[in-house]
Amino acid sequence: MNKLIPAYLAIAFVWFSSHFGGGFASGRQIVAFYLNHQWTSLFMPAVSMLIMALSLYFSMLIAAKYEVYDYSRWSKKLYGSASTVMAPLFEILFNSLLVLVTAVAFATGGSTIAKAFGTSYMLNTVAIAAIIFVLTIYGADLVRKSATVVSIILISCIFIIYVPNIVYYFPKILANFAAIKNGEIATGSPNTLMDSLWWAFKYGALQCCAIGAYIVHVQACPDKASLKKATIVGFFINTCIMYLTYFGILAFxxxxxxxxAVPSLFVVMHGVGGSWMTVLISLCIVIGAVSTGVALVYGTTNRLVNYFGRNMTEEQKENKRKFHSVIASAFLIIACWVVAQMGLIPLIGKGYGNIGWVSLLILTLPVLLRGFGLWRFSEDVAEKVTTE
Structure with a gap:
């Protein structure tokens, strides 16, 4: 795989496939975090992804330097002497995100398939759970390969869906933007720059919660130059796709x-393309839901596998790795599936903003402060977390 796709590019695709979940594919996140706010939200997708890119880069530096590829050991290196308090808080934050986002993935994918094919919602979620299970028990290499394939499919679909609408409705996009700027179209939130920035910071921090799903792949390219490339390419891909979605929805x-509820579906039903694009966006939503579930579940699976083998020799751990992966993945997927069946999805959706600001305090700020050398929890760890 590395001969065809460089490891740094595979990591960038893991970032994109994790980011592009059912909530993003539906367009709801772009509306909630950006278009529901004043005209300055035009600049905020780039701000959010810059926060995410810097946080991811500094986090990967820690993982590579200290060879800590599960989020539990990684968090101890991040927080140093403060890890007694901070590491458990981060673990609670990450696992809360895992359950919430994966449950949303089950629900979004299950509902979309039910609407498209008339099949049972419960059976649809079982099928999605089975796919995620298979992809997470065969290791990081398969996750990277699947993320690459999924990312290429999703990027192609987004271009097919949004580019024709943006081109065709470009004058309308300009008119709608002017109407928002002049207050003729109400966005439903306080008309202030600070409001736009706050939501941009929360979105970037929300995405940072998934850092545990990315650092497991650092072992594929632990040198600083490759990690820098992964960050730059990932920033470009994610920001570009966010703006395509932003402008596509802005036209309407x-x-x-x-x-x-599903703005992207509204775009394809009322814009350029006709009924076949409805099928295409439905496919995007389902694939996005699965890709996010795979990345997040695998990140935690790796953590549990290391925990299961904590008292074993390296040889014993390697021999038991597949068995432990099966047990860990099954446990996590069943837990997320149960949450999806309990009807908690509306509460989960409302919780995203809260997770964002909690992550900003617990994770994003410490990572950025450490990365820029502005705050050192312990000298032995902080020494290498620089931008040099």
């Missing part, structure tokens, strides 16, 4: 798209 804000 005068038609009430901001109040739609």
């Amino acid at each position: 804000v005068d038609q009430g798209v901001l109040k739609e």
Whole structure:
């Protein structure tokens, strides 16, 4: 795989496939965090992804330097002498995100398939769970390969869906943007720059919660130059796709798209392309849901596998790795599936903003402060977390 796709590019694709979940594919996250706010939200997707890129880069430096590829050991290196308090808080944060986002993935994918094919919601979620299970028990290499394939499919679909609409409706996009700027179209939030920045910071921090799913792949390219490339390429891909979605939905804000549960579906039904694009966006939503579930579940699976083998020799751990992976993945997927069946999805959706600001305090700020050398929890760890 590395001969065809460099490891740094595979990591960038893991970032994108994790970011591009059911919530993003539906367009709801772009509306909630950006288009629901004033005109300065135009700049905020780039701000959010810059926060994410810097946090990911500094986090990967720690993982590579100290060879800590599960989020539990990694967090101890991040927090140093403060890890007694901070590491458990981060673990609670990451696992809360895992359960919530993967449950949303089950629900979004299950509902989309039910609407498209008329099949049972419960059976649909079982099928999605089975796919995620298979992809997570065969190791990081398969996760990277699947992320690469999924990312290429999703990027192609997004271009097919949004580029024709952006080109065709470009004058309308400009008019709608001017109407938002002049207050003729209400966005539903305080019309302040600080409001836009706050939501941009929360979105970037929300994505940082998934750092545990990325650092496991650092062992594929632990040198600083490759990690820098992964960060730059990942920033470019994610920011570009966010803006395609942003402008595609912006073309329809005068038609009430901001109040739609699935804005991207509204775009394809009322824009360029016709009914076949409805099938395409449905496919995007399902694939996005699966890709996010795979990345997050695998990140925690690796943590549990290391925990199961904590008292074993290296040889014993290697012999038991596949068995432990099966047990860990099954446990996590069943837990997330149960949450999805309990009807907690509306509460989960409302919780995203709260997870964002909690992550900003517990994870994003410490990582950035450590990365820029502004705050050192312990000298032995902080020494290498620099931008040099």
